[in-house]
Amino acid sequence: MRKALDRRTLLKAAGAGAGWLAFDSMMPAWAQTGSAGIAPAVTTLAGPEVALNVGHSPFSVGGRTGHAVTINGTLPAPLLRLREGQNVRLSVTNGLEEDTSIHWHGVLLPFQMDGVPGISFPGIRPGETFVYEFPIIQAGTFWYHSHSGLQEALGHYGPIIIDPASRDPVEYDREHVLVLSDWSFMHPHQILARLKQSPGYFNYQRTTVAGLFSGEDRMSAADRRMWAEMRMDPRDVLDVSGSTYTYLINGHGPEENWTGIFRPGERVRLRIINASAMSIFNVRIPGLAMTVVQADGENVRPVEVDEFQISVAETYDVIVTPSEDRAYTIVSEAIDRSGMGRATLAPRLGMSGEIPPLREVPNLTMRDMGMDMGGTGAMSHDMSGGMAGMDHSGMDMSGMQMEGMQMGAADDGAGGHGAMNMRDPENAPPDMAVGVGVQTIAPMPQNRMGERPLGLENVDHRVLVYTDLVALSPNRDRRAPSRTMEIHLTGNMERFMWGFDGRRFSELVEPIRFARNERVRVTLVNDTMMSHPIHLHGHFFELVNGHDGHQPLKHTVNVAPGGQVTFDLTADNPGDWAFHCHLLLHMHAGMFNVVTIRPLDGELS
Amino acid sequence: MRFFAATLTPLVLAVASPALAQTSDHSAHQQTPPAEQQTQPPDPHAGHDMSGMTTPQTTPDPHAGMPGMAMPQTAPDPHAGMTMPQTTPDPHAGHDMSTMPEMAWPQTPPAEAHSGHDMSAMTAIPEIETSADNPGRPGEPPAPAVASSEPAHAADLYFDPRAMAAAREQLLAENGDIRTSVVIIDRLEATFGEGADAYVWDAQGWYGGDIHRFWWKSEGEGAFNGELETAEIEALYSRAFTPYFDFQAGVRQRYTPDADRTDLVVGVQGLAPYWFEVDVAAFLSNEGEFSARAEAEYDLRLTQRLILQPRAEINLSAEDVPELAIGSGVTSAELGVRLRYEIRREFAPYVGVEWSSSFGDTRDFLKARGEDPEDARLVLGIRAWF
Numbered sequence: 001m002r003k004a005l006d007r008r009t010l011l012k013a014a015g016a017g018a019g020w021l022a023f024d025s026m027m028p029a030w031a032q033t034g035s036a037g038i039a040p041a042v043t044t045l046a047g048p049e050v051a052l053n054v055g056h057s058p059f060s061v062g063g064r065t066g067h068a069v070t071i072n073g074t075l076p077a078p079l080l081r082l083r084e085g086q087n088v089r090l091s092v093t094n095g096l097e098e099d100t101s102i103h104w105h106g107v108l109l110p111f112q113m114d115g116v117p118g119i120s121f122p123g124i125r126p127g128e129t130f131v132y133e134f135p136i137i138q139a140g141t142f143w144y145h146s147h148s149g150l151q152e153a154l155g156h157y158g159p160i161i162i163d164p165a166s167r168d169p170v171e172y173d174r175e176h177v178l179v180l181s182d183w184s185f186m187h188p189h190q191i192l193a194r195l196k197q198s199p200g201y202f203n204y205q206r207t208t209v210a211g212l213f214s215g216e217d218r219m220s221a222a223d224r225r226m227w228a229e230m231r232m233d234p235r236d237v238l239d240v241s242g243s244t245y246t247y248l249i250n251g252h253g254p255e256e257n258w259t260g261i262f263r264p265g266e267r268v269r270l271r272i273i274n275a276s277a278m279s280i281f282n283v284r285i286p287g288l289a290m291t292v293v294q295a296d297g298e299n300v301r302p303v304e305v306d307e308f309q310i311s312v313a314e315t316y317d318v319i320v321t322p323s324e325d326r327a328y329t330i331v332s333e334a335i336d337r338s339g340m341g342r343a344t345l346a347p348r349l350g351m352s353g354e355i356p357p358l359r360e361v362p363n364l365t366m367r368d369m370g371m372d373m374g375g376t377g378a379m380s381h382d383m384s385g386g387m388a389g390m391d392h393s394g395m396d397m398s399g400m401q402m403e404g405m406q407m408g409a410a411d412d413g414a415g416g417h418g419a420m421n422m423r424d425p426e427n428a429p430p431d432m433a434v435g436v437g438v439q440t441i442a443p444m445p446q447n448r449m450g451e452r453p454l455g456l457e458n459v460d461h462r463v464l465v466y467t468d469l470v471a472l473s474p475n476r477d478r479r480a481p482s483r484t485m486e487i488h489l490t491g492n493m494e495r496f497m498w499g500f501d502g503r504r505f506s507e508l509v510e511p512i513r514f515a516r517n518e519r520v521r522v523t524l525v526n527d528t529m530m531s532h533p534i535h536l537h538g539h540f541f542e543l544v545n546g547h548d549g550h551q552p553l554k555h556t557v558n559v560a561p562g563g564q565v566t567f568d569l570t571a572d573n574p575g576d577w578a579f580h581c582h583l584l585l586h587m588h589a590g591m592f593n594v595v596t597i598r599p600l601d602g603e604l605s
Numbered sequence: 606m607r608f609f610a611a612t613l614t615p616l617v618l619a620v621a622s623p624a625l626a627q628t629s630d631h632s633a634h635q636q637t638p639p640a641e642q643q644t645q646p647p648d649p650h651a652g653h654d655m656s657g658m659t660t661p662q663t664t665p666d667p668h669a670g671m672p673g674m675a676m677p678q679t680a681p682d683p684h685a686g687m688t689m690p691q692t693t694p695d696p697h698a699g700h701d702m703s704t705m706p707e708m709a710w711p712q713t714p715p716a717e718a719h720s721g722h723d724m725s726a727m728t729a730i731p732e733i734e735t736s737a738d739n740p741g742r743p744g745e746p747p748a749p750a751v752a753s754s755e756p757a758h759a760a761d762l763y764f765d766p767r768a769m770a771a772a773r774e775q776l777l778a779e780n781g782d783i784r785t786s787v788v789i790i791d792r793l794e795a796t797f798g799e800g801a802d803a804y805v806w807d808a809q810g811w812y813g814g815d816i817h818r819f820w821w822k823s824e825g826e827g828a829f830n831g832e833l834e835t836a837e838i839e840a841l842y843s844r845a846f847t848p849y850f851d852f853q854a855g856v857r858q859r860y861t862p863d864a865d866r867t868d869l870v871v872g873v874q875g876l877a878p879y880w881f882e883v884d885v886a887a888f889l890s891n892e893g894e895f896s897a898r899a900e901a902e903y904d905l906r907l908t909q910r911l912i913l914q915p916r917a918e919i920n921l922s923a924e925d926v927p928e929l930a931i932g933s934g935v936t937s938a939e940l941g942v943r944l945r946y947e948i949r950r951e952f953a954p955y956v957g958v959e960w961s962s963s964f965g966d967t968r969d970f971l972k973a974r975g976e977d978p979e980d981a982r983l984v985l986g987i988r989a990w991f
Contacts, residue, residue: 099775112763118776120760122768149779194950196785197990201950208906228879231849370737423848427737430744436816436845444737447730467730483746486735492848494876497815504781504815513752523733546729566733576759580780590781598754600762 028074030177031250033258034349044079047088055095059155061246061253066185068155069096075251076179076275077158084139084165090132092124099123099148105313106142106297106555107160109134111575114537116147119576119594123148139164140297141271141315150188153277153584157181161271169472170293172269172319176260180272180332180341182245182279192585195239195496202241205338205361206233219363230422232529234364236493237454239585240278242339247279247332254342257352262345264325270318274310277584280531281332282309282456286356288328290318292464298540298553299472308464309335309453311533311558313582327351335455337361362455368529370442370562371420429486433502438527439492445525448563449545454531467545469552475542477570478549481521489559491528496589498581504590511594512579514571523566526559532586533558536595537577541567556582571597786812787990794986796959800977801828811843818843820853836860839870850875857888864928866890895923910947925966930974932966945988953988
């Protein structure tokens, strides 16, 4: 037995040509380094019958081993390859000592199959098996993860590919899945406790006196004073950083260098999923342009970019055509620049490309506090018009960097923002609870969907913005919304409290109610200085981004700090659905609510 | 459901290119022979190429010669023969349009449908008003009545309602109701000065949720080779009442070699503008004596781990308490500065200096006792929390 194992291991070593044996043995084949791409059936679990076992596994990265919660013993979980038009039966057995669940993120299904304990179903008790059964009525790249406790942060996530019933409008020679995630050897409950005790605990990139004198902070003393007066940290970009996280790609740390194989000249489809608990990434492949063809599993008109930001729970499919016989580095850089995930696309195993250094930490600006910079000279024109134009125009933005903004704000000094009330209930809906959990209320929230995401304002290449997304198919529901709704994303960073409209879910909030098939225009206003990826279960909403009739469909939208996002929703999937920030600890801290859609169809008599 | 079935007509297939549909003036192409595509203006997608953006007239049709474009048999490739510029990667390449649900185009595609790629239409995001634009805060239109129809919890129809109720309780607890605790040893130090070497502790901690907490505090000092000089412990109920401040009330027990006191405590603790940690409290003792104390600390980050912390404390009393060597008015003040190095966030050794002085009658009481009313000391200590 022992011998046989050893021989198998050796054979595998010979085959893989790498030393990650024990490591790779807990990877599904598609996620093992040197993957030639996704082969049908062999490396994946194909529908219609799928058995998944949730359990404990050791997980190793960077030479250290920790405890993971996994599905079928692998991190990430197996790739589910399903087909549109198929009826699937997914049997999930709980091998943990606590309840578990699987939510099929982005998959349209009846609410009772959605996998959120306390909303869709009671959860899966230890030792029990729950059978999810539903028809697949869509195609694209999705993912699945636990909706119980903080299991998702421990490895309980995996990718889903649904092949279209008819021919895929996206043509490609080869495909790879890239599951981006964050791993910490600190238990997520401990991470949460630290954030409650000391919100800046994980941030080792704050402004310092040393940084002031060296100029490395790129922030004047006057600006610091202003931020300090407001008790706001201009470096509070991500709550949990690379100081504890190792950023993974397909379960591999940067040193393990997951490698996907291509032949030069091939069109390679990369299905990129951000399965992180708390990390938003900027993704680029230096030397390779990426053509975005799908967002959140929905086809979009192809748009070529060099970099895009992927918030937690979003997915993007891109086509790359590496023509040279060389290695290309895939970089998933955390937006606070505290670390990066790294993988390689190469014609052969064992190759590695140049790894770009981490870029400088972005400083938040007054715009991230929901203050318009209108009236500060040259900035006003560009900002008020939205910055969409910048992205593809190749304009040099160096002359209008954020310093300009900050100086403008600083010139106003105490008077400027003092005069602008940063917590005026008049700027919130009447039903918002303006209490301890509301640190600020954006006085002038801006629609930032045309702006480059945080930290990418000045990079000298093309960056995806939300206004670039245009649905490939025309929107099905062309009715004008019958009503509007405004939901504020609120928080108190000093107490690590998060909520909607000033309330944590635990405060017994009213659900968000929609009538069945009602079409509603919902505006999310981010009163905080952090990005929030807001996810609605069971639906795709249309981003109101100017592409009327072809508004892009998404299941998760990142609302920029101090920004607002509007979407049109056709509430056509009756039942109860979760609606929450997909930063796992924000959700856990209360940024969560239930969406109800009535009347139900097919009620049990 | 989401995608229309592929009921496609060859005619539409022939022109089913996003390029065609991008501007309304091309909508007529749906009914015209595909060959006309060659006469189209350049594809606005070419705008992704910077050079093409500024001089669109010179941009070759990026659809030309697309290798991946699977054109239907019934339509000859209108792009055949055109050359693909090497420097312009084609975002459309490889998109087989033959099965795209795009066939269901409306007759008049919106002209701005492609505005995101068009400089001139960059500002086309609709302006959506929010409450910030409406100081009068008009209420939102309510949901239709039918949105509130039964059942209250849809999953109760499919699963045991008792199991669902329990799961809902769990859901509530897991989404906002987080209980945490902490113990902070702010100062645990040895002090060296003119008098005997001494020790000081100053610790506090709490347990609870975001709003309501049990809070305790303790501080004291003594000489290493002598007896405990003072010690006190407070047990408080703490309630957050603003984003930054907690109201606290409870009791304090004080021990000194001369006498003990039990006090009622009312105070406010929190974070003041400019990141000053402040703690202000008033005390009423079991002997009816009023006193008060204010403390402030500030963390000046020299580097990410090296932190200079100025600290000030002032004590007041409403009356003379000779028994405790306390005079009315400002009784004493402390001013210190500590330089700590955070080996971990939770563990930081420090070195510092602290000056303390007594005032007024307190000073006289101390002098009468032969104690030094003013002192400057070197401190070595550890700040830790867990």
